[in-house]
Amino acid sequence: MASTRLKRMEESATIRIANIANRLNKQGADVISFSLGEPDFDTPKHICDAASKAMFDGATHYAPSMGIPELRKTIAEKLCTENRLDVTEDNILVTPGAKQAIFEIMMSVLDDNDEAILFDPAWVSYDPCVKFAGANSVWVPTDPDNGFMPEDVSEYITPKTRIIVVNSPCNPTGGVYDRDVLKQIADVAIDNDLFVLSDEIYEKIIYEREHVSIGSMDGMEERTITVNGFSKAYAMTGWRLGYACAPPEILKGLLKIHSHSVSSATTFAQYGGVAALTGDQEPVSEMVREFRTRRDILLDGLNSLGIRCKKPDGAFYAFADVSDYGTGDEVAEEMLSKAHVAVTPGSAFGESGKDFIRISYATSQSRIHEALERIESIL
Known part of the structure; x- marks a missing residue:
């Protein structure tokens, strides 16, 4: 009974991978998720305070x-x-x-x-x-x-x-x-x-x-x-x-x-x-500095494992070439099922991404190090 326009579209690959990771977590697996594009930082306090004040002042x-x-x-x-x-x-x-x-x-x-x-x-x-x-x-x-x-x-x-x-x-x-x-x-x-x-x-x-x-x-x-x-x-x-x-x-x-x-x-x-x-923009600068550090840790680790990855100049994603190990879909499935590391297959972003995976480094340095060790164990 779905409309024709719905049949033209596919579900979001990033949301699908995140849902699988969440399901595995509920089953007791310790999944390191590199799938969603979401900063792992809290919203700066002065922003929360302003919204909270507006709420209690009647902006509802x-x-x-x-x-x-x-x-x-x-x-x-x-x-x-x-x-x-x-x-x-x-x-x-x-x-x-x-x-x-x-x-x-x-x-x-x-x-x-x-x-x-x-x-x-x-x-x-x-x-x-x-x-x-x-x-x-x-x-x-x-x-x-x-x-x-x-x-x-x-x-x-x-x-x-x-x-x-x-x-x-x-x-x-x-x-x-x-x-x-x-x-x-x-x-x-x-x-x-x-x-x-x-x-x-x-x-x-x-x-x-x-x-x-x-x-x-x-x-x-x-x-x-x-x-x-x-x-x-x-x-x-x-x-x-x-x-x-x-x-x-x-x-x-x-x-x-x-x-x-x-x-x-x-x-x-x-x-x-x-x-x-x-308001104060320093929390943004602090977050960007941390993302830069995480990027460098991830790229050094990937390249040392033989996974080719160009250094990204912005955002918080690494788009890694995994063609030496299979297609992006195959490698993403292996990483999730065997290493409990969730990444997004590059094919979700277009035909030219079929040999790539997207890794979101919006997670802690310690989890990045651990994920690299897990990836190494299955390559």
Whole structure:
């Protein structure tokens, strides 16, 4: 009895692996989970305090559908200052997580049989969102030896193309697009009158590189829809708080879907978002320093085991080539069943990921060391 659109989509591989790991844990197994993209840090106290105060001050009723004015203004100021976007609060829609913003964008921009450009490998939920809108994904290969940068994007543009999805830093690869790469993508978008969805949820989790927003480039102001949120940078995954920044005509479409589906983001959580952006940023810096240390421990360990892995420049994922030991699906299954280490097979992120696994190093250094020992025991 399922609808046709549901038959076009597959379940989330990351959620599926996490559920299997949880089931094994309940059965008494000690599973080390590298599957979910969730920081293992607590939300900073000043953010919790702000939300708690708002709750007890009565912010428990419906919020304006676009978001509370205080948060929208703060987000716009942040985007102007940090991302060099020329926007105001009228360009901002606050959503229950960045994923909801992405879903609303696909439903607003795409018609049946339109095409969306995805860079392979890409985050698991882009393609299902495209399919739910009745459109089709066109996968553009990336070069693993060059930090998984896309090449020859223009060759994949057709009369049906409507939007290009950019995710930098990237999930699952940790790749960071430099200004030259973004300029090439921007030129393609301008030449072909396309929208760009720029998913910047990992912008603050970046190591030796600089984050650049494609919406700040010449000619991109009216065709870029920037998506961001609080889950990754501020360890607020459970708060479900994100936002989209879009040109006015696009924002009107997003708001139609938004108001008829989720109504608004949680009211008191939005006051926590204000505190996150305006308060002390040192907890973010501390978290990024710890992620960098974990990254280096993991990569040293993987490479010493003969598992090839390029150093990610952002996010908290290692995309490791396991082709010497089997496909990504085979190795992920072996790791989970024999070593009780849960990773995500790279095939979940696109065809080019079939020889890879994604390892989320959002777990403690001691668990990373232990996981490496377990992996060594089964190789």
